[in-house]
Amino acid sequence: MKLMVVGGAGYIGSHTVRQLLAAGHEAVVLDNLSSGHAQALPEGVPLVQADLLDPAGVKAALEAHQPDAVIHFAALIEVGESMRAPGRYYRNNVVGSLNLLQAIVETRKVPLVFSSTAAVYGTTDAVPIPEDAPLHPESVYGETKLMTENMIHAFHVAHGLPYIVLRYFNVCGAAPGGDIGEAHPNKTHLIELACLTALGQREKMMIFGDDYPTPDGTCIRDYVHVQDLADAHVLAVEALQRGQANAATYNVGLGHGFSVREVLDAVDAVTGKPLTREVAPRRAGDPPRLVAGARRIVDELGFQPQFTDLQEIVRTAWEWHRKHPHGFGQ
Numbered sequence: 180m181k182l183m184v185v186g187g188a189g190y191i192g193s194h195t196v197r198q199l200l201a202a203g204h205e206a207v208v209l210d211n212l213s214s215g216h217a218q219a220l221p222e223g224v225p226l227v228q229a230d231l232l233d234p235a236g237v238k239a240a241l242e243a244h245q246p247d248a249v250i251h252f253a254a255l256i257e258v259g260e261s262m263r264a265p266g267r268y269y270r271n272n273v274v275g276s277l278n279l280l281q282a283i284v285e286t287r288k289v290p291l292v293f294s295s296t297a298a299v300y301g302t303t304d305a306v307p308i309p310e311d312a313p314l315h316p317e318s319v320y321g322e323t324k325l326m327t328e329n330m331i332h333a334f335h336v337a338h339g340l341p342y343i344v345l346r347y348f349n350v351c352g353a354a355p356g357g358d359i360g361e362a363h364p365n366k367t368h369l370i371e372l373a374c375l376t377a378l379g380q381r382e383k384m385m386i387f388g389d390d391y392p393t394p395d396g397t398c399i400r401d402y403v404h405v406q407d408l409a410d411a412h413v414l415a416v417e418a419l420q421r422g423q424a425n426a427a428t429y430n431v432g433l434g435h436g437f438s439v440r441e442v443l444d445a446v447d448a449v450t451g452k453p454l455t456r457e458v459a460p461r462r463a464g465d466p467p468r469l470v471a472g473a474r475r476i477v478d479e480l481g482f483q484p485q486f487t488d489l490q491e492i493v494r495t496a497w498e499w500h501r502k503h504p505h506g507f508g509q
């Protein structure tokens with residue numbers, strides 16, 4: 180198949196492009212390069228530099244490249260920033276997605292796989308969280324993802340658009356070999372920050388709260404490796420191509436979690452440099468435990484995560500950061 184990967188120059192998008200090629204598919208990337216990196220793309224993959232806020236440009240790209248399906252990653256992704264600049268988030272994530280949907284139904288009406296997030300669930304007591312849990316996003320970011328899920332469903336009902344929504348839990352790690360990986364301008368993710376601290380770029384690691392109702396008092400998250408997540412997208416587009424799983428929504432996670440302390444222990448073990456740790460107050464909006472109900476995608480799409488060992492996951496992130504201490508800048 181030929182896939183148009185929207186936001187394909189970003190962290191998850193670029194890993195997905197690789198896994199698509201490895202599975203024998205063809206990819207063309209559409210990205211505005213606001214946070215993505217052209218260097219993250221394999222040689223020979225065409226890059227259309229266009230913005231979803233330019234409907235004519237998006238339509239022209241679809242008409243020029245005639246993809247068999249579209250995978251949509253392009254979004255602003257920072258929870259804190261979304262609360263300070265809601266207009267930017269609604270415009271970029273919701274209006275941008277609307278323009279893409281409109282362009283798809285006006286051109287080829289090909290299947291769509293959409294990047295959503297566990298943030299659509301908000302705080303919940305459900306452990307693990309099933310896909311049919313109530314949806315109460317607590318940030319503008321989560322709200323923009325839920326609004327987009329709902330828009331896609333409406334286009335499915337009205338125009339027959341086939342789709343799959345994937346709700347990611349905590350994405351981490353890097354392609355083995357360490358040549359592409361996470362390189363966001365603002366760093367907030369635990370494993371990335373711990374690796375950069377181990378490299379001496381920061382003094383110490385803050386543990387945001389150690390008085391949560393969990394075994395060691397720190398928050399538990401479901402850490403899914405970016406390459407496994409990329410494979411989930413390959414499975415999703417292939418299923419839609421076969422006419423399977425149309426209008427389905429899947430969590431993507433391991434179905435079990437690790438605490439902040441367990442993650443930092445794994446980073447210490449992998450880097451061989453024990454990090455200085457300091458317990459800080461809880462970070463606003465962090466639920467104690469977020470773990471994916473992860474059976475549905477296993478049962479229906481045959482998803483088989485390869486990276487289930489925390490140290491192995493961390494090792495791939497460490498390899499990337501060690502080789503590229505300043506991301507794609509070096």
Ligand code: UDP
Pocket residue numbers: 349367368369370372384385386387388398399400439462465
């Ligand atoms: N965390 C932490 N120190 C940090 C960064 C994160 O203790 O420097 C905690 C955070 O409070 C959360 C977990 O690590 O409980 C995962 O946070 P991250 O930002 O990686 O992902 P999120 O769960 O917010 O999507």
